[in-house]
Amino acid sequence: MKKNKISKNWINKQNRDIYVRDSRDQGYRSRSAFKLIEIDQRFHFLSKSRTLLDLGSVPGSWSQVASKKIKGGKILSVDIKEMLPISNTIFLKGDFTKLETQNKIKKFFNTRIDTVVSDMASNTTGNKELDSLKTGNLCLNTIEFSRKILKTNAYFVSKIFMGAIFNEIQIRAKEIFKEVLIFKPKSSRKESKEIYIFCRNLRISND
């Protein structure tokens, strides 16, 4: 297929997509906002959080959702790419997998926090198994970091792409958290292998 035909198809698909239209109408930077809104409608955790870390935040729709729900708390958004400012939210530019970034995050909060949400996804290669593995490793990394920064009664959400690494993620999550649930929001495209893992309450913590 020619390049301009592919982009015309993409534009048509976007225009037909109700979540794209709703995100434009409601001022969200991307349709991803509705994924976090749905996860919150199911598990009711945002309004119970006062401190939240949003990993892989760009363009910023999850942070916009969090910022509407969390007033008078602390929200830190982190991404490798630059993010335009969002009220009520501090942005840190950095690679989450780097120790330097993780130390800056710990320093920013300076205490254990209520919630970690991660929509991080590594650049897609077209090889679905490899993409699942790379994003799965980001999720595993986030779980390990979360046990060091989350309070005992805390919430954790992360994107995963279904694939061979899924079982390893579930096993590790169940070792760390008391409750581990898998959720596919309606706003996550059916054809996508994307799902979300929601975890509540630390089983163990490690200072």
Ligand SMILES: C[S@@+](CC[C@H](N)C(=O)[O-])C[C@H]1O[C@@H](n2cnc3c(N)ncnc32)[C@H](O)[C@@H]1O
């Ligand atoms: C699907 S987008 C997130 C969309 C966002 N939740 C929103 O609602 O606007 C995934 C993001 O993860 C970021 N990302 C990927 N690897 C990362 C890493 N190692 N550290 C920080 N951000 C990363 C990418 O730069 C990208 O912006």
